[in-house]
Amino acid sequence: VRAQGMEMLGRLDEADRALQAAATKAPEDVGITPERAEFLVRVGRIDAARESLRGIIASKDDNASARAMRTWARRKLAELTAQQGTYPQLQEAIALLDDNIGAEGKLAAEDAAVKVAILANRPEPASWREAVAVLERLRKQQPLTTAQRLTLAGLLDKVDRWEEARQELMAIVSAPKTPPAFIALL
DSSP: OOOHHHTTOOHHHHHHHHHHHHHHHOOOOOHHHHHHHHHHHTTTTHHHHHHHHHHHHOOOOOOOHHHHHHHHHHHHHHHHHHTOOOOHEEEHHHHEEEEEEEEOOOOOOHHHHHHHHHHHTSSHHHHHHHHHHHHHHHHHHHHOOOOOHHHHHHHHHTTHHHHHHHHHHHHHSSTTTTOOHHHHHH
């Protein structure tokens, strides 16, 4: 609470020290370290946030909450790593997300969404094709959201699978109460 108050007052160094002190006083509280990582991202201290996330990933705890926290930290670190924009960082980000693949061999929906966002924004057609593959696998697990379907249609168009892109757009706009912008997109 003290850290949140200091952040609201713009006293960022004090907020960071309060979060560090809380983590030292309650090392068993798995919520403090991620809160600090989120804080560091919010205030633009990306290198420190990366180090905090790497610390979470390196944790040796094997209880359910620690495993969930490592999964979250890999996802967040993948987002930060991909923002650097280089191809090696893209590969590192994808590897982090692939480390989150569960025992059943499937990527969680949250990880799939991050992976698609990372790949869809790349300039390489191979990245677009991989994003399409991720969305197609996700579709087998659960229904895609409208935003995911629009992304899929756009990616299918980019990889010269126009007929499939058109079918996806047609399915979207044929739904009741379709916004006019979606019809215009088609």
